[in-house]
Amino acid sequence: MHSFKTIALAAAAAALTSTAAQAGVVVAWDFQNATAGQVNGIAASTLGAGVSNATFSTGNNGVEDWGGNKLSLTRFFSTTTTPSLSFTLANTVDHLTLSFAQVHNHNPGYPTYRQYKYAVQLYSGNNWVNLVSDLIASNATSGTTLALDLGNTQLGAGTYSMRWIGYGYSRGTDSNTEFFALDNVTLTSHVPEPASLALVGGALLGLAAASRKRRT
Structure with a gap:
């Protein structure tokens, strides 16, 4: 079973991949x-x-x-x-x-x-x-x-x-x-940078919250 940490990291990677896929020269x-x-x-x-x-x-x-x-x-x-x-x-x-x-x-x-x-x-x-x-x-x-x-x-x-x-x-x-x-x-x-940062930031905040929960 995937841990929440693994899922959060995957979400962050997916956010980065999604923004990168749209950026660059079209033609x-x-x-x-x-x-x-x-x-x-x-x-x-x-x-x-x-x-x-x-x-x-x-x-x-x-x-x-x-x-x-x-x-x-x-x-x-x-x-x-x-x-x-x-x-x-x-x-x-x-x-x-x-x-x-x-x-x-x-x-x-x-x-x-x-x-x-x-x-x-x-x-x-x-x-x-x-x-x-x-x-x-x-x-x-x-x-x-x-x-x-x-x-x-x-x-x-x-x-x-x-x-x-x-x-x-x-x-x-x-x-x-x-x-x-x-x-x-x-x-x-x-891809606007603020949107990219928000997506990745949300995933990382989820990771941090999960880590705190395990320590309590």
């Missing part, structure tokens, strides 16, 4: 595994446990090599021409952060606006919803890495898609020569 793309000009079907560079069918589409143009580093390049970026990704989950993930580097270019002399807005959206089988909106693409923000806390977003087992859409152009309905590039796209799941 990521660094585009180094893509071929030059590849537009669709770009495989993920990193897959978390229980993640499959992960692919990326640049929307148009394809992957380009910039100074020895490959990235996803979308020309004529708009609300209908969008870089996107998809993946399938076998398990629930939550406390998500989406991070990526966004590169912008303005070609002097072309009648386009030097900056525009974009949003990141999620599709879960019903409709596209904004995860974050009114981000700015411009020369000033080019090369910036964003880490977007997706708050209480929880993804259960199933297939999901994300996309980047552009809007807010001063001329026309697309970015024209203002290309939209992405690099190091990473979706990460985090």
Whole structure:
């Protein structure tokens, strides 16, 4: 028969294992595994446990090599021409952060606006919803890495898609020569530390109580 001490230690270990199982990279793309000009079907560079069918589409143009580093390049970026990704989950993930580097270019002399807005959206089988909106693409923000806390977003087992859409152009309905590039796209799941400590602390308090009871 297991002693209470053994059970308490097992509970503590289970709490640690449970939190560890949810933490870490869910899926990521660094585009180094893509071929030059590849537009669709770009495989993920990193897959978390229980993640499959992960692919990326640049929307148009394809992957380009910039100074020895490959990235996803979308020309004529708009609300209908969008870089996107998809993946399938076998398990629930939550406390998500989406991070990526966004590169912008303005070609002097072309009648386009030097900056525009974009949003990141999620599709879960019903409709596209904004995860974050009114981000700015411009020369000033080019090369910036964003880490977007997706708050209480929880993804259960199933297939999901994300996309980047552009809007807010001063001329026309697309970015024209203002290309939209992405690099190091990473979706990460985090477990809040206070919750982890509370789970483990509860198990250890149970162990301490059992030890005191045996001594009395």
